[in-house]
Amino acid sequence: MSITTETPSTFELHGKVYKIPTQPTVVVCIDGFDPDYLQAGIANGTLPTMASFLKQGFHTTAECAMPSLTNPNNLSIITGAPTATHGVAGNYYLDEETGKEHMILDDSMVRGTTILAKLADAGVRVAAITAKDKLRKIINHGLCSGNRSICFSAQCADECTEIEHGITNVPGWLGKPLPAQYSGDLSLFVLDAGLKLLQEKRADVFYLTLSDYVQHKHASDSSEAHDFMHAIDCRLREFVKLGAKVAVTGDHGMSDKSDKEGNPNVLFLEDFLVSKWPNSGARVICPIADPFVKHHGALGGFVRVHLKEKCAVDEMIASCQNLPQVELAVNGKEACDLFGMPLDREGDIVVISKKNFVIGSRRDEHDLSQLGGHRLRSHGGLSEQEIPLLKSTAIRDDDGLQGKIWRNFDIFDLVLNH
Numbered sequence: 001m002s003i004t005t006e007t008p009s010t011f012e013l014h015g016k017v018y019k020i021p022t023q024p025t026v027v028v029c030i031d032g033f034d035p036d037y038l039q040a041g042i043a044n045g046t047l048p049t050m051a052s053f054l055k056q057g058f059h060t061t062a063e064c065a066m067p068s069l070t071n072p073n074n075l076s077i078i079t080g081a082p083t084a085t086h087g088v089a090g091n092y093y094l095d096e097e098t099g100k101e102h103m104i105l106d107d108s109m110v111r112g113t114t115i116l117a118k119l120a121d122a123g124v125r126v127a128a129i130t131a132k133d134k135l136r137k138i139i140n141h142g143l144c145s146g147n148r149s150i151c152f153s154a155q156c157a158d159e160c161t162e163i164e165h166g167i168t169n170v171p172g173w174l175g176k177p178l179p180a181q182y183s184g185d186l187s188l189f190v191l192d193a194g195l196k197l198l199q200e201k202r203a204d205v206f207y208l209t210l211s212d213y214v215q216h217k218h219a220s221d222s223s224e225a226h227d228f229m230h231a232i233d234c235r236l237r238e239f240v241k242l243g244a245k246v247a248v249t250g251d252h253g254m255s256d257k258s259d260k261e262g263n264p265n266v267l268f269l270e271d272f273l274v275s276k277w278p279n280s281g282a283r284v285i286c287p288i289a290d291p292f293v294k295h296h297g298a299l300g301g302f303v304r305v306h307l308k309e310k311c312a313v314d315e316m317i318a319s320c321q322n323l324p325q326v327e328l329a330v331n332g333k334e335a336c337d338l339f340g341m342p343l344d345r346e347g348d349i350v351v352i353s354k355k356n357f358v359i360g361s362r363r364d365e366h367d368l369s370q371l372g373g374h375r376l377r378s379h380g381g382l383s384e385q386e387i388p389l390l391k392s393t394a395i396r397d398d399d400g401l402q403g404k405i406w407r408n409f410d411i412f413d414l415v416l417n418h
Contacts, residue, residue, distance in 0.1 A: 011118045014081045018416045020122055024198055025205045025415055028191070029077060030232065031070060031131070032379065033250025034213030035061055036100055036220035036293035037229055038388045046230040049250070053390040062389040064252050066339035067302035067380050069283055069288055071104055071138060073251035076409040078114045078128075078139055082340030087111035088138070089341045090287025092298075094306050094360040103290065105134045105142035115412045116250070118144025119205050121148045129193050131155065131211035133185045134290065139207070150203060154189035173283075177399040178323065184214045191235040198281045200244050206244075213256045234263035240392050247415035249386035249408040257299070257358045257376040264368055264376040267325040269351060271304060275418040277285050277316060281308025284361035285347065288380050297364055299358040301381025304332075304347030317349055325357040327382060355383035391415055 010017050032038075041047030042054070053059060063081050065076040067090060075086045075221070083089040088110060089299045092103050116139070120126045126149040130136040136153035143149040150166035157170035158178050171178050174193055179185035187210035195206045210232075218224040220340070239246050258264050270284035288300030307313065313331060320329035335350035336343045353359045358378050389406055395418040 013113065013115055013118050014079060014085055016080050016413060017176070018080075018412060019116075020119070020124060021205060021245070023418055024203075024242065026194065026198070026239045026244045027077075027205075027207050027411055027415060028232075028236070028246070029207070029208045029209040029250045030073060031187070032215030032252060032254045033248075033387050034252075034253035034255075034384070034385055035388055037215070037225060040220040041226065041229045041233070044225045044226065044284075047233045048238065049233045050236040050390060053246075053248070053392050056392040057393050058389075058395050058418075060389050060406045060411070061386050062249065062408050062410065063385045063397055064387050064408045065248065066382070066385065067163070067182065067300070068134065068252035068339065068382075068384040069300065069302070069380055070212075070251050072292070073408060074139055074189050075110065075114075076137060076407075077249070078207060078249070079112065079410055079411050080115055080412055082407075082409070084336065084340045084342045085112065086114075087342050087345065089345060090285075090304075092253045092285065092289035093345060094285045094304070094347070096306060096372065101285065104132075104138065106137040110141045113142045114139070116205070116207055120370075124157050124201045124205055124304060125149065126207070126208040127151070127194060128199050128209075130209050131188045131190055132281045132410055135209065139209070144377055150197065152193075154186045154193070155181055157189065157193070168175065171230050174237050176241045182213055184211075184231070185215065186211045186223075188231055188235070191232065192267055195242070195275050197234060197241065197245060200299060200369050209251070212254065212361075212379075213254075217374050219256065219377070236392075242387070244392075245415060246392040247411050248388070248390045249411045251387055251408065252379045254377055254379050255355050255376050255381075255404035257356055262373075262375050264299065265325065265357045266299060266360050266366070267353065267357060268360045268363045268366075269305070269320070271363055272323075273305065273320075275315060276319065277309075277312055279309055280312060280316070282303070282306070282316075284359075286359070286361060299360050299368075299376065301327075301353040301355075301358060303359045303361070303413060305349035305351065306307050307348045310348060313348060320351050324350055325359070328352040354383045355381070391402065391418075
């Protein structure tokens with residue numbers, strides 16, 4: 001560790017005080033880490049490292065931030081706060097001032113700073129590695145090579161520069177070819193790179209965030225899922241062997257969204273709303289949309305409705321709530337109050353699907369041909385909020401955590417303070 005007598009012992013962010021670590025610290029976000037994957041792996045013996053965390057360390061089932069999507073939750077994890085604080089409540093949004101739709105591909109929407117940036121400012125060497133480059137550009141917020149931090153993605157590992165990423169020629173350095181964008185290897189590359197940085201003592205705190213490609217395609221009881229999760233587990237073991245304190249969580253869970261015949265259970269909400277209120281100007285935004293839509297067709301469990309004509313809002317909400325596919329329909333302010341989301345970036349109506357359904361906008365906007373015969377598995381709703389939260393070491397009995405309702409964005413508090 002590079003901690004010196006001049007390094008502060010704590011720092012504060014968003015009302016929480018965090019301790020500066022005195023040993024290597026690794027936080028892993030397993031994308032799509034539904035509790036079913038942990039339970040299945042423990043039951044069949046393919047996750048011995050995580051099983052040891054349950055026995056000798058710490059484990060609980062936590063809840064992620066809403067919506068249960070990648071961008072909001074990775075930012076919540078590295079800020080220790082709900083989306084209302086950092087301002088990013090989706091992967092895709094409608095700017096009501098301009099009427100234009102935007103995909104979030106960088107940190108321009110992020111408010112405030114992050115735990116990683118505060119650690120780096122305190123002199124801690126931070127390594128943040130992502131599977132996807134669009135997420136790297138978001139969590140890189142406040143990090144730069146000037147404060148000895150390293151931040152790159154597996155997706156674009158061959159394009160790294162010292163100035164932007166703090167490292168160069170990652171495939172050559174790691175001795176591994178660039179992984180395919182749609183593969184489990186994309187995630188394993190992240191972990192292998194983290195391990196090598198730890199072996200070479202080039203970082204003190206690691207944030208390693210993976211891809212949910214496997215979870216979107218394969219259920220927890222499949223051989224493909226077992227093999228992938230076992231490969232992750234083996235790498236967690238190596239981090240522990242190298243003397244690191246390790247914590248693991250997920251950004252969201254995952255649910256099957258198909259019927260018995262394997263057909264996706266989809267509610268095309270914009271088609272429905274426009275058919276009943278043709279003058280409303282209803283536009284349904286699916287915040288799950290990102291550059292990696294092959295495995296979910298931009299269909300998730302949470303959508304926002306923006307209206308040009310707002311006189312029938314209550315009637316529309318009631319009608320949505322009565323749909324058999326819908327778990328919850330509320331106005332934008334109520335949704336923000338319920339889930340801690342930023343009001344100034346919210347729609348007029350929020351609609352959340354039941355567990356085995358997804359919600360889309362218009363039928364002609366979603367291409368499901370790329371599913372390739374696989375059942376649709378997705379996330380975004382309340383049914384994908386539960387995720388595991390684990391730590392390699394036990395917490396003290398006197399830490400005052402009895403009865404605490406855990407969130408995935410408590411993970412840095414857990415690993416740094418307990």
